Amino acid sequence: MAGRQDELAREQGVVDGLYARLDELRRATRERLAEVRRSGPSGSPQNRSERDAFATLYEDRVAQLDAVEDRLAFGRLDLDDGGTRYVGRLGLADAEHRSLLTDWRAPAATPFYRATALHPAGVRRRRHLVTTGRAVTGLEDEVLDLDALQAADGADGTTGAGTLAASTLSGEGALLASLATRRTGRMTDIVATIQSEQDRIIRADLAGALVVQGGPGTGKTAVALHRAAYLLYAHRRVLERSGVLLVGPSRAFLRYIDQVLPSLGETGVVATTVGELLPGVRANEADTPAATEIKGRLLWRDVVRRAVRARERVPARDVRFRLEGYDLVVRRRDVREAIGRARRTHKPHNEARAAFARDMLTRLVDQYRAAADADLAPEDVAMVTEDLRSHRDVRVALNLAWFPITPEKLVADLFAKPHRLAEAAPELTAGERAALRRDPDEPWTEADVPLLDEAAELLGEDGSIARAEARARATERAAELEYARSVLESTGAGGGLVDAETLASRFESTGPRLTTAERAAEDRTWTYGHVVVDEAQELSPMAWRMLVRRVPTRSMTIVGDVAQTSSPAGARSWPDALDPVLGGSWRLEELTVSYRTPAEVADAAQRMAAAAALPVSPLTAARQVDGALELSRVTPSGPARPVLVQEVVDQVAALAADFVGADGAGRVAVVAAADQVRALREAVESVLPGALGAQEAARLLAQRPEDAQVSVLDPRAAKGLEFDAVVLVEPATVAQGTGGASDLYVAMTRPTQRLVVVHEQALPTGIVELAVA
Numbered sequence: 220m221a222g223r224q225d226e227l228a229r230e231q232g233v234v235d236g237l238y239a240r241l242d243e244l245r246r247a248t249r250e251r252l253a254e255v256r257r258s259g260p261s262g263s264p265q266n267r268s269e270r271d272a273f274a275t276l277y278e279d280r281v282a283q284l285d286a287v288e289d290r291l292a293f294g295r296l297d298l299d300d301g302g303t304r305y306v307g308r309l310g311l312a313d314a315e316h317r318s319l320l321t322d323w324r325a326p327a328a329t330p331f332y333r334a335t336a337l338h339p340a341g342v343r344r345r346r347h348l349v350t351t352g353r354a355v356t357g358l359e360d361e362v363l364d365l366d367a368l369q370a371a372d373g374a375d376g377t378t379g380a381g382t383l384a385a386s387t388l389s390g391e392g393a394l395l396a397s398l399a400t401r402r403t404g405r406m407t408d409i410v411a412t413i414q415s416e417q418d419r420i421i422r423a424d425l426a427g428a429l430v431v432q433g434g435p436g437t438g439k440t441a442v443a444l445h446r447a448a449y450l451l452y453a454h455r456r457v458l459e460r461s462g463v464l465l466v467g468p469s470r471a472f473l474r475y476i477d478q479v480l481p482s483l484g485e486t487g488v489v490a491t492t493v494g495e496l497l498p499g500v501r502a503n504e505a506d507t508p509a510a511t512e513i514k515g516r517l518l519w520r521d522v523v524r525r526a527v528r529a530r531e532r533v534p535a536r537d538v539r540f541r542l543e544g545y546d547l548v549v550r551r552r553d554v555r556e557a558i559g560r561a562r563r564t565h566k567p568h569n570e571a572r573a574a575f576a577r578d579m580l581t582r583l584v585d586q587y588r589a590a591a592d593a594d595l596a597p598e599d600v601a602m603v604t605e606d607l608r609s610h611r612d613v614r615v616a617l618n619l620a621w622f623p624i625t626p627e628k629l630v631a632d633l634f635a636k637p638h639r640l641a642e643a644a645p646e647l648t649a650g651e652r653a654a655l656r657r658d659p660d661e662p663w664t665e666a667d668v669p670l671l672d673e674a675a676e677l678l679g680e681d682g683s684i685a686r687a688e689a690r691a692r693a694t695e696r697a698a699e700l701e702y703a704r705s706v707l708e709s710t711g712a713g714g715g716l717v718d719a720e721t722l723a724s725r726f727e728s729t730g731p732r733l734t735t736a737e738r739a740a741e742d743r744t745w746t747y748g749h750v751v752v753d754e755a756q757e758l759s760p761m762a763w764r765m766l767v768r769r770v771p772t773r774s775m776t777i778v779g780d781v782a783q784t785s786s787p788a789g790a791r792s793w794p795d796a797l798d799p800v801l802g803g804s805w806r807l808e809e810l811t812v813s814y815r816t817p818a819e820v821a822d823a824a825q826r827m828a829a830a831a832a833l834p835v836s837p838l839t840a841a842r843q844v845d846g847a848l849e850l851s852r853v854t855p856s857g858p859a860r861p862v863l864v865q866e867v868v869d870q871v872a873a874l875a876a877d878f879v880g881a882d883g884a885g886r887v888a889v890v891a892a893a894d895q896v897r898a899l900r901e902a903v904e905s906v907l908p909g910a911l912g913a914q915e916a917a918r919l920l921a922q923r924p925e926d927a928q929v930s931v932l933d934p935r936a937a938k939g940l941e942f943d944a945v946v947l948v949e950p951a952t953v954a955q956g957t958g959g960a961s962d963l964y965v966a967m968t969r970p971t972q973r974l975v976v977v978h979e980q981a982l983p984t985g986i987v988e989l990a991v992a
């Protein structure tokens with residue numbers, strides 16, 4: 220025991236030194252930041268922008284240094300050459316630039332995750348440091364060098380190579396401890412216990428599209444986030460300028476994961492959903508399943524193109540009008556030729572319109588010249604052109620022939636005006652078109668967004684919108700100038716020292732300069748250096764098109780599970796989803812160990828999924844938890860309070876007493892078919908005071924949905940999330956919903972400790988293991 224205490228004390232000394240260095244760096248960076256801020260808002264614009272840049276740099280560094288407080292150092296490698304290397308959340312060096320701590324992402328840290336007894340990679344011993352706050356509370360050693368093992372001093376917690384070779388998990392104690400901790404509403408990072416199959420994916424090449432398929436709880440989300448952090452570290456110069464985009468299935472999911480990247484010292488990632496990917500559009504509504512499926516089809520490429528073309532149209536007849544006493548005609552033939560020419564510019568519709576209008580006005584000026592039978596001086600040509608441009612009949616005729624239009628109007632018209640959709644989408648049946656019918660002012664749905672993006676791509680900038688914005692900017696600037704003049708007058712300043720123009724530029728909004736991430740998020744045409752997609756199986760073919768457009772290099776990390784697809788437009792096979800947009804150029808990796816779900820639960824879910832013919836990946840659970848699966852069948856009863864509901868609330872009360880902690884950790888969820896959620900939520904809320912006491916119930920009921928320790932949700936809302944214990948209500952009903960057996964598979968695989976299945980109806984095949992005769 221003394222040996223262990225000595226070792227702990229020795230490591231505590233090292234860790235104390237690392238924290239001391241961290242504190243020193245924090246102090247120094249804060250001082251520099253304060254100094255920059257003190258330098259005040261004076262100087263030339265150049266000076267100011269330099270000052271802002273330094274301020275941003277120091278602010279980022281302070282945030283980064285603050286974020287690594289928890290588990291700053293978690294590993295130590297003892298090397299064959301006698302040296303030691305500490306691994307932690309960031310790199311630290313002393314004042315003489317000697318390395319104290321190696322960033323987990325640095326090549327020198329790789330053996331911490333990958334070395335095995337078979338391939339020790341120059342490592343004799345790997346040590347996991349367990350810390351609580353700044354205190355070292357435990358050590359776990361793995362000796363990788365067999366010879367060294369014989370001579371090992373037998374320090375407590377040492378596992379032999381034999382055990383390690385037999386095990387596929389590295390740092391098993393630290394890993395299992397971390398998997399067994401109570402859950403909060405926020406995902407945490409896994410840097411201290413990344414497993415080698417995960418590490419290979421995290422550090423894979425930046426180039427190309429990498430698809431990570433894996434069953435529930437295999438760490439796909441964790442791996443995707445750590446990969447983003449790794450890529451930002453390893454390719455900082457490229458990615459800092461172009462940015463990284465992270466696409467998740469919902470705002471709730473993004474909130475669940477939003478602490479992970481900051482805790483890894485990375486904040487510059489744009490995280491969004493497909494529904495919010497277009498600047499200015501927030502589409503959180505859902506379509507009907509039928510409309511979702513139809514809108515996801517790739518045929519919208521052609522439909523949107525035809526809809527745009529329909530706004531470039533030769534009129535039914537010539538349009539006659541009079542200008543200054545002359546009879547002129549907007550001729551169909553001219554319009555046809557001008558449309559042809561404008562199309563040959565290959566510019567987007569709204570941009571090519573200028574060429575069309577110019578061409579038509581030239582033809583009309585020619586007509587005017589012939590009618591007037593006179594040569595026109597250049598200034599006359601300009602005047603006549605202007606008169607023609609502003610002539611009402613000409614304007615109407617040219618607009619009808621080539622209509623400037625926004626993406627929103629184009630798409631809204633398709634769904635609100637049956638003749639437009641019929642014309643643009645002959646591939647759809649009348650029934651399918653009817654399923655899309657919608658009033659023009661209804662809110663956008665998530666499935667609309669890829670169509671809007673497609674339209675924006677083909678329509679391009681609407682010059683009139685850009686002009687209106689320029690006008691607004693000019694007006695604003697004039698107001699600033701005016702204000703500056705009045706300031707100068709009232710203060711009597713001036714005297715050649717400062718002019719109104721300079722002063723006005725100081726009044727201009729001097730908010731923090733936009734970061735790459737902020738600029739990228741505001742720009743529809745921004746192209747990213749890397750795109751990470753989570754729950755990628757939910758994306759429709761049109762959504763894939765939209766994403767791929769944002770990453771011309773095709774550098775992507777795509778993680779998901781085609782057995783968990785619930786969207787009717789989602790993917791059941793990666794080749795089906797990706798080949799149309801990426802050709803064959805993507806590679807597949809698989810994760811096979813479930814870190815979340817106890818073995819008994821994972822096995823039941825796998826059997827059910829296989830029986831339902833879902834495309835399941837192999838899955839081995841990392842953990843065994845006694846009594847993890849409980850089945851509770853109730854007999855149908857009258858309506859007063861159905862026995863089923865009573866059983867659910869009783870189970871929730873018992874599980875809450877077991878798992879929910881007053882410190883905010885520990886979560887219990889009821890997962891049920893969407894149409895049962897409301898009633899069950901009311902029932903659960905009504906029993907909490909009786910079961911847990913008024914005070915505790917009030918605390919729980921006041922929690923925000925994302926932090927709720929007791930919640931009732933449907934499988935879609937639960938997707939990607941996890942809870943200590945789950946009460947699954949009536950699996951047969953869940954499996955009959957629109958997400959089918961996939962939704963049930965998702966629901967069954969949410970708990971980390973216990974799954975209680977409450978049901979009246981027979982259980983879907985597979986949940987109960989058939990006894991072998």
Ligand SMILES: Nc1ncnc2c1ncn2[C@@H]1O[C@H](COP(=O)(O)OP(=O)(O)OP(=O)(O)O)[C@@H](O)[C@H]1O
Nearest residue numbers: 409412413414435436437438439440441814815939
């Ligand atoms: N190496 C690891 N060390 C510690 N915890 C891990 C490790 N890998 C995964 N986990 C934990 O396992 C749980 C499941 O991980 P994650 O949510 O990333 O899985 P997933 O494959 O995305 O699941 P789903 O398919 O259900 O969305 C998380 O709590 C995660 O922190």
